[in-house]
Amino acid sequence: MLSGELDLEDNPTPITLSQRPKSEGHAYNRFSPKRTTSFMGSSPFGKAESYQKLEQLGEGSYATVFKGLSSLTHQTVALKEIQLKEEEGAPFTAIREASLLKGLKHANIVTLHDIIHTKETLTFVFEYVSxxxxxxxxxxxxxxxxxxxxxxxxxxxxxxxxxxxxxxxxxxxxxxxxxxxxxxxxxxxxxxxxxxxxxxxxxxxxxxxxxxxxxxxxxxxxxxxxxxxxxxxxxxxxxxxxxxxxxxxxxxxxxxxxxxxxxxxxxxxxxxxxxxxxxxxxxxxxxxxxxxxxxxxxxxxxxxxxxxxxxxxxxxxxxxxxxxxxxxxxxxxxxxxxxxxxxxxxxxxxxVNGLKLLPEMDELLNEMPKKPSGRSGIRTTLRV
CATH class of the missing domain: 1.10.510.10 (Transferase(Phosphotransferase) domain 1)
Incomplete structure (x- = not known):
């Protein structure tokens, strides 16, 4: 089902633009050179004790995201924790997310490293992004x-x-x-x-x-x-x-x-x-x-x-x-x-050599030298 290619193919009305809603604060730097594909058996992966939960990063409709620390790699991770209800089991959205992400390997898609399943929770271990x-x-x-x-x-x-x-x-x-x-x-x-x-x-x-x-x-x-x-x-x-x-x-x-x-x-x-x-x-x-x-x-x-x-x-x-x-x-x-x-x-x-983000305008302004008092001010031109 996941294979194959898709065929992708003068009196202005005043517009009032509103502010965006604030970020929910969830954040998922790179975890390890290897992507975990098996969370079972005697492997330390898939076990809650392999990760230390730190502060909460955000909360969504069905999950809470925490910053965590992996005892396996000693690197920061993001823990997406879903509370399970005994009579309902895991939310379908969580199952769908896990099944899709386990098969995706791309620099511009967040990496799912591990899954921890206990009686009370289902936790996804993601790479941490700031x-x-x-x-x-x-x-x-x-x-x-x-x-x-x-x-x-x-x-x-x-x-x-x-x-x-x-x-x-x-x-x-x-x-x-x-x-x-x-x-x-x-x-x-x-x-x-x-x-x-x-x-x-x-x-x-x-x-x-x-x-x-x-x-x-x-x-x-x-x-x-x-x-x-x-x-x-x-x-x-x-x-x-x-x-x-x-x-x-x-x-x-x-x-x-x-x-x-x-x-x-x-x-x-x-x-x-x-x-x-x-x-x-x-x-x-x-x-x-x-x-x-x-x-x-x-x-x-x-x-x-x-x-x-x-x-x-x-x-x-x-x-x-x-x-x-x-x-x-x-x-x-x-x-x-x-x-x-x-x-x-x-x-x-x-x-790619030489490719990097450029400073934003507010960063450039912060780097500008303070204008001296009096009439001897220095005029500075910024290019963005």
Whole structure:
């Protein structure tokens, strides 16, 4: 079921952009040179006494994440602990996450090292990563260094292209689920909603993806979707990194309206078949013309080709959305070393000589010399 390839193929309305929600604080540096594939038998893996639980990092809907220490390798780990109810057993989301992650080996996907099963808990032992994209955005407000946006985006696409190759959909892309290491490695995490897409196509729940990153076809009630579901989220995260604000920060009743205010209200002329979606009702929507993304997100106009790539990702019609593999080849990435396209799956892009994150604006400001008092001030020009 996991094999085979997918065929991936002038009066602007004022937009009020809200702040992103705070990061949930969960964080999952590299654990060991070997990936554990067996947690049974006399091996010290799979045993609770092999790990020391430290402080709590965050709490989700069905799990609590702790910072931990491995007595096997003496390195820091992240312990995702799920409380089990005797009458219910392990949550299905946990079983699904474990089954998917055990088979994934990629530099841009969080590594699952061990699983500990006791009567009371099910604990996943992940590599520890110090932060996530939401926390990074909170730390560096007002939008990120354009080159860093490019590095984060390329890594996100790289990880998605890998899982999409195996017909796996993440289904919950958001900044909180993108871990960021100290050197800037981005790793896809939290595969609790992920699932393998079977062939032939089946229907899926439309209650997937955090609201701000949920595509219009799903909001309209589509339950027959593919990798395009994740690609809408990529577009939202891309533009959010540039502006520092969520692009479509709606609520349950106005999320579609917020999207339509920017991209225009879809009709059969612009999106064939849209009127057949169960939640399509023009009486409930405003009739808006499409806006230029550079009007809504002014900062994007200063980054060559960024608006074009974003518009290819934020296509309301899912069949027109760019795939991860094709997005990686977009001209927007032409100034990255060609070697980033030739790396083995398990190799980080930061193994390419000279490739590294650049300082963010707030970091550059902190490094500026203090202006002397009086009239003899020094004028300093910053380039980002």
């Amino acid at each position: 932060s996530d994209l939401s926390q990074y955005l909170e730390k560096h407000t007002g939008g990120l260094n354009p080159f860093n946006v490019k590095l984060f985006l390329f890594q996100l696409l790289r990880g998605l292209a890998y899982i999409h190759r195996f017909r796996i959909l993440h289904r919950d892309l958001k900044p909180q689920n993108l871990l960021i290491s100290d050197i800037g490695e981005l790793k896809l995490a939290d595969f609790g909603l992920a699932r393998a897409k079977s062939v032939p196509s089946r229907t899926y729940s439309h209650e997937v993806v955090t609201l701000w990153y949920r595509p219009p076809d799903v909001l309209l009630g589509s339950t027959n979707y593919s990798t395009s579901l994740d690609m809408w989220g990529v577009g939202c995260i891309f533009t959010e990194m540039i502006s520092g604000l969520a692009t479509f920060p709606g609520m349950k009743d106005d999320q579609l309206d917020m999207i339509f205010r920017v991209l225009g209200t879809p009709t059969e002329d612009t999106w064939e078949g849209v009127t057949r979606y169960p939640n399509y009702d023009l009486k409930q929507f405003g009739l808006y013309p499409p806006q230029n993304l550079m009007t809504v997100i002014p900062k994007i106009s200063f980054i060559p080709l960024a608006a074009h790539l974003a518009s290819q990702l934020l296509q309301m019609n899912p069949h027109r959305r760019l795939s991860a593999q094709k997005a990686m080849k977009h001209e927007y990435f032409s100034d990255l070393p060609h070697l980033v396209h030739e790396l083995p799956d398990a190799a980080s892009i930061f193994t």
